[in-house]
Amino acid sequence: MDPGEDGSDSCSAGPPRKRKKCNALEVAGAKENVFEETSGGESDGDDGSLFDFDSGQSRLPPSVLCVKCQFICDNWSSILSRMLEDDHIDFPHCGSSFVLESSAKRGCSLCAQFLASVDQERLEDSRQSRQEKQGDGIGDLGGRIKVQNAVFDRKDVNPIHRKHCWILHLSFGHGVQNFFVDIVPALGPTFRAPSKECFLTSRDALPLAEQWMRRCCNTHRLCNAPIDDFLPTRLISVNGTHPYLILTSQLKIKPKYATLSHCWGQIKYLTLTKATIENFKQRIPLEALLKTFLDAIRITQEFGIDYLWIDSLCIVQDDADDWDREASSMAGVYGSSTLNIAASGASDGRIGCFFQRGGSLKCQVEMTVCGEKVLYDVVPRLMYERSLARMPLSKRGWALQERVLPRRTLHFTSTEVFWECLQKTACETFPDGLPAAILYRPYGRNSFRKGFISKSMWMSLVEMYSECHLTKSSDKLVAISGLARSLQLQTKEQYVAGLWREDLELQLCWEVSFDRFNATTPPYRTPSWSWASVDSQIKFRNIEKYGPGCWNIKIIQVHVKPSRLDPLGEIKSGILRLSCEVLIHVTVKIAADGFYMVINATDIETKMGLDYEDMHTTFDQSNQPITRLYNFYALPVRGYNSGSRVIGLFLEPTGKDGEFRRVGIFRLTGDQCLRNFEECAKNTKCHAKKEEYYRIRKDKFGQEHRIIAII
Numbered sequence: 001m002d003p004g005e006d007g008s009d010s011c012s013a014g015p016p017r018k019r020k021k022c023n024a025l026e027v028a029g030a031k032e033n034v035f036e037e038t039s040g041g042e043s044d045g046d047d048g049s050l051f052d053f054d055s056g057q058s059r060l061p062p063s064v065l066c067v068k069c070q071f072i073c074d075n076w077s078s079i080l081s082r083m084l085e086d087d088h089i090d091f092p093h094c095g096s097s098f099v100l101e102s103s104a105k106r107g108c109s110l111c112a113q114f115l116a117s118v119d120q121e122r123l124e125d126s127r128q129s130r131q132e133k134q135g136d137g138i139g140d141l142g143g144r145i146k147v148q149n150a151v152f153d154r155k156d157v158n159p160i161h162r163k164h165c166w167i168l169h170l171s172f173g174h175g176v177q178n179f180f181v182d183i184v185p186a187l188g189p190t191f192r193a194p195s196k197e198c199f200l201t202s203r204d205a206l207p208l209a210e211q212w213m214r215r216c217c218n219t220h221r222l223c224n225a226p227i228d229d230f231l232p233t234r235l236i237s238v239n240g241t242h243p244y245l246i247l248t249s250q251l252k253i254k255p256k257y258a259t260l261s262h263c264w265g266q267i268k269y270l271t272l273t274k275a276t277i278e279n280f281k282q283r284i285p286l287e288a289l290l291k292t293f294l295d296a297i298r299i300t301q302e303f304g305i306d307y308l309w310i311d312s313l314c315i316v317q318d319d320a321d322d323w324d325r326e327a328s329s330m331a332g333v334y335g336s337s338t339l340n341i342a343a344s345g346a347s348d349g350r351i352g353c354f355f356q357r358g359g360s361l362k363c364q365v366e367m368t369v370c371g372e373k374v375l376y377d378v379v380p381r382l383m384y385e386r387s388l389a390r391m392p393l394s395k396r397g398w399a400l401q402e403r404v405l406p407r408r409t410l411h412f413t414s415t416e417v418f419w420e421c422l423q424k425t426a427c428e429t430f431p432d433g434l435p436a437a438i439l440y441r442p443y444g445r446n447s448f449r450k451g452f453i454s455k456s457m458w459m460s461l462v463e464m465y466s467e468c469h470l471t472k473s474s475d476k477l478v479a480i481s482g483l484a485r486s487l488q489l490q491t492k493e494q495y496v497a498g499l500w501r502e503d504l505e506l507q508l509c510w511e512v513s514f515d516r517f518n519a520t521t522p523p524y525r526t527p528s529w530s531w532a533s534v535d536s537q538i539k540f541r542n543i544e545k546y547g548p549g550c551w552n553i554k555i556i557q558v559h560v561k562p563s564r565l566d567p568l569g570e571i572k573s574g575i576l577r578l579s580c581e582v583l584i585h586v587t588v589k590i591a592a593d594g595f596y597m598v599i600n601a602t603d604i605e606t607k608m609g610l611d612y613e614d615m616h617t618t619f620d621q622s623n624q625p626i627t628r629l630y631n632f633y634a635l636p637v638r639g640y641n642s643g644s645r646v647i648g649l650f651l652e653p654t655g656k657d658g659e660f661r662r663v664g665i666f667r668l669t670g671d672q673c674l675r676n677f678e679e680c681a682k683n684t685k686c687h688a689k690k691e692e693y694y695r696i697r698k699d700k701f702g703q704e705h706r707i708i709a710i711i
Helices: 023-027 067-074 076-085 097-105 109-116 120-134 159-164 202-219 277-282 291-302 320-327 330-335 383-389 399-404 455-466 478-491 671-681
Strands: 090-092 144-149 166-171 179-185 234-237 244-247 257-261 307-309 339-342 363-369 372-380 408-412 417-421 425-427 510-512 538-540 553-562 571-580 584-591 594-601 604-609 615-619 630-638 646-653 659-668 695-698 704-710
Touching: 067 076, 067 109, 067 363, 076 144, 076 363, 097 109, 109 179, 109 363, 109 372, 202 291, 202 408, 202 417, 244 277, 257 291, 257 399, 291 307, 291 339, 320 330, 330 399, 330 478, 339 399, 372 383, 399 455, 399 478, 455 478, 455 538, 510 615, 510 659, 553 630, 630 659, 659 671
Parallel strands: 257 307, 257 339, 339 408, 659 704
Antiparallel strands: 090 144, 144 166, 166 179, 179 372, 234 244, 234 307, 363 372, 408 417, 417 425, 510 538, 553 571, 571 704, 584 594, 584 630, 594 604, 615 659, 630 646, 646 659, 695 704
């Protein structure tokens, strides 16, 4: 039965159209059946290798290395033996970063991996800075390599990788960029050549991408699970001479469709408007479309998909009501698509999806371990992040939900093509799947893997989202509403201004990161207690670090009023009422030796340094204390009166009794600092006056509950 007949969207019945294999494969001497389907079924956990090479024909020599890099391979056993005695060993490498660059150009694959691990602009900046200080003596100290063990404790990391993954750190001294590469055991066929050596452009990788798609459709149970019977309002038909716009209400069966995720950029181009909609229903002129759109149409056709959704061509851009309706349906649009095409490497529509590329991102080296020859894959330390997470599209705010929601995404980056689905992440360098040791780096904030989202992921997703940019700051909640709606369908929980009503006390403990601090105060779009009220990168504090301490607040009521049609989108106003144990008068001021928080009373004054290790604070906006005194209220959120660490909020009054606005967050960790704070907090002379609370009421046990409102 055709999948459209019963309303399902399984793609197993619709394999990609056959296309002629690229000449680059023949030039590289690849086998004729490289992209043919392998026989036999696969389980959900392992869908087999895309490459079924004959051992006699697939064996190729390890990558070419320079003398310095070959030294590492030849002496690997002794290096590991020395590390058992001294984990800080290092040894010499090339004399300077210029020598490293020259060696890479001459063909050393490992030097090329080192060079690819850094941003070239930063490398040039560090070279110029060092030239200014030392004349022409760049790298006079010579390069030194340190070997570090990459420890992985994740259960889903291959046991071989957990024990035998390494990091090589190449340094040329202070002021010069550091270089890092990952070394992981090669789990594929011995001496298999990196696939990307076969592909001169990302267009040549389409047969491999079709194979990923075919495998996913035929073997991945999670990726083919039934989904809601959703269709976008409009789609672009691409199965003909010219594309045209069609209303899906006119379709008799539910079709497969692809979506496009792209950067709009600053250029003006043809879009769907009230004036163009009737013409678009007849024909969308190919000559007027940007290169990214043309490439997306070609990719959609190559995969045997008849329809494509592009935001600027399927949403009426000058109709606010239509925009509101369609923007609120992004969870369905992307979540129900058969394939999402991501123009990840393009900063605007003129660049397109296809790129000319350099050499392979991977080299393979043979090392002796315990008397046996072992083949290792070597890639730049930030291979996954540099090739995907740091592309222009990943910096766009809307793109996060466009990456998370679809079941399958094909990323066209400037370095290589990536495949992400619910059960596999692969790329041209690792066509059988990115090793978990690289995908799940032990540190780094972008260790993202596609999968079914859950509420436990929300704070991490928000942290990633806060690093992205939005053309219109008013879209702060709109551009993530698709993710929120998808989670709300699962949990049935109340969603309030970017946070969830359950565990709201925990989610209030966000803070601005100084790594991305916006110098301007944005116009009002959410209550001050929401992370969406700031335009800076934010992070949530891990409350578990603060021990088993009790909560010092309890949310009583929270209410938000949307300003548009979507209740999960833009907000007109919002208020949160909570009961607290104590609200303390504090003064934040500057002294010659730093910032201080001072708790004043007629018979006591406690001064605590804001920039000391035992106390830390951040303010939500950059116009907070810089050159003068500020009178705030300190609201302990958790830990107060429990002997553990304290985390709390800084509030300022709005002028209405019992109403406050959040301005920052503080954390107390040092023993003496905690004792001073709790001593002052017990002194009622430090507390807010009764009339400063919204209400004070007693429970049946006579316990007072002080209620305040935060807007």
